[in-house]
Amino acid sequence: MAQASADLDYARKAREGRFDWGWLRDTGSEWGVRAKPSRVGLTLRDISVGTYGDVPDDPPRRTMAPRGADVDPDVPDMGYTINTKAEVWSDNVLDLYEEAVSRQWSATRDIPWSELPELDPDIEHAMCQLCTVLSEVEMVAADFPAKWLWQINHDFVEAKMFLCTQVMDEARHTEVFRKRALANGGGLGKAKAVVEQFLKLILDARSYDEGSALMHLLGEGIVLSVFRAGELIAPSPVEKRIFRLCMQDEARHVAYGTMHLRYRLSRDPSLAEDFHAYLDQGEEIISMLFTTPEVVEPVTLLLTGDVKAAEGLGLGGADLLRTRVIEEYLQRCDHAGLPRRGRMRIPAEMLEGTTAAEGTVA
Ligand SMILES: [Fe+2]
Ligand SMILES: [Fe+2]
Structure with a gap:
């Protein structure tokens, strides 16, 4: 993966109010999911809703990206050895x-x-x-x-x-x-x-x-x-x-x-x-x-x-x-x-x- 560098082109556009808005409009994550607290509070089991509760047997990536997030394809491989x-x-x-x-x-x-x-x-x-x-x-x-x-x-x-x-x-x-x-x-x-x-x-x-x-x-x-x-x-x-x-x-x-x-x-x-x-x-x-x-x-x-x-x-x-x-x-x-x-x-x-x-x- 190429070394990440600052996107100065973006900065120039944003300065003029021309924002990207991709994160706001085009996410593939599961909008509308609402975890409900149980009697003791909001537990891990309570937030295992929708696809967020699906733990893959063999994850496709080795990144720190939160499970269920819309993940950038350029994320680096963290070198995990326990992937099952x-x-x-x-x-x-x-x-x-x-x-x-x-x-x-x-x-x-x-x-x-x-x-x-x-x-x-x-x-x-x-x-x-x-x-x-x-x-x-x-x-x-x-x-x-x-x-x-x-x-x-x-x-x-x-x-x-x-x-x-x-x-x-x-x-x-x-x-x-x-x-x-x-x-x-x-x-x-x-x-x-x-x-x-x-x-x-x-x-x-x-x-x-x-x-x-x-x-x-x-x-x-x-x-x-x-x-x-x-x-x-x-x-x-x-x-x-x-x-x-x-x-x-x-x-x-x-x-x-x-x-x-x-x-x-x-x-x-x-x-x-x-x-x-x-x-x-x-x-x-x-x-x-x-x-x-x-x-x-x-x-x-x-x-x-x-x-x-x-x-x-x-x-x-x-x-x-x-x-x-x-x-x-x-x-x-x-x-x-x-x-x-x-x-x-x-x-x-x-x-x-x-x-x-x-x-x-x-
Ligand atoms: Fe102990
Ligand atoms: Fe112990």
């Missing part, structure tokens, strides 16, 4: 965006920091170690969508907007766990290579498909199960509130990932084996996490309340969390249309107490 709707879409993405925007919260204002009680030093230490791990893993769920966002065709703008909300959500999660670690005298604990290796797997994913399966479905699913256990492990109402607020956000990210995979597979069932291969590689994180002292022991200590009781319980508490993580993950895989029972390739003893062994081993 099924690569990023999910049937719930419009609603998830609306929910994300309406449920934003502030880690500064909405957590009653001044009500943090003085805790037993071991419990404070355990909470801070857990916050260290969470603060570490949360940010990859911002980095991964951010890495792929610019490559997504602008015709899938609602999916891009949802991923923007995820980036903001994860910034806040990183913030709130960092703040909790520093707010009550404990500080940050140990960061482990095993965790970093999984994060790298997500960041290095060769496709959005691969990274989204590893992150939205598997990694964030694990984190969601931990947040759900927050009621049991939170040492005070302050941490309960932190876990509860994070859980709302995390549930959206996982809902997107699950429904996105479902959409992707419904459009192209032949991709199932590729997704199985991604998860074969990623699921090892479950057995690695539940054999890492910096994860198992803080959780056990928070559950039991003291070192003696934790030693009495042994792996009982972590096992409870591990079986929940696996069961909830298996349910999500079922829902996405990618059943993983009988396919999980992690040591059998790490699957004990779950239904993972059911089904046919591939």
Whole structure:
């Protein structure tokens, strides 16, 4: 495309009042469409009217021109690499965006920091170690969508907007766990290579498909199960509130990932084996996490309340969390249309107490 330059001829005519008026008289866009606000206001679903609601499976252009606009034929190619709707879409993405925007919260204002009680030093230490791990893993769920966002065709703008909300959500999660670690005298604990290796797997994913399966479905699913256990492990109402607020956000990210995979597979069932291969590689994180002292022991200590009781319980508490993580993950895989029972390739003893062994081993 030729470099755009100022149209001085137009300027000379316009100075004399000889305007072009093409944008006013000759547009091909859908005049007369009037989106009606619903009960909560004017939502993305409300404005999906007429052809504006049609999201093409394979957009003809790779531009930032708004979908439904009358597009200049000379628009440049932006070089997007994700140009198939099924690569990023999910049937719930419009609603998830609306929910994300309406449920934003502030880690500064909405957590009653001044009500943090003085805790037993071991419990404070355990909470801070857990916050260290969470603060570490949360940010990859911002980095991964951010890495792929610019490559997504602008015709899938609602999916891009949802991923923007995820980036903001994860910034806040990183913030709130960092703040909790520093707010009550404990500080940050140990960061482990095993965790970093999984994060790298997500960041290095060769496709959005691969990274989204590893992150939205598997990694964030694990984190969601931990947040759900927050009621049991939170040492005070302050941490309960932190876990509860994070859980709302995390549930959206996982809902997107699950429904996105479902959409992707419904459009192209032949991709199932590729997704199985991604998860074969990623699921090892479950057995690695539940054999890492910096994860198992803080959780056990928070559950039991003291070192003696934790030693009495042994792996009982972590096992409870591990079986929940696996069961909830298996349910999500079922829902996405990618059943993983009988396919999980992690040591059998790490699957004990779950239904993972059911089904046919591939
Ligand atoms: Fe998060
Ligand atoms: Fe998340």
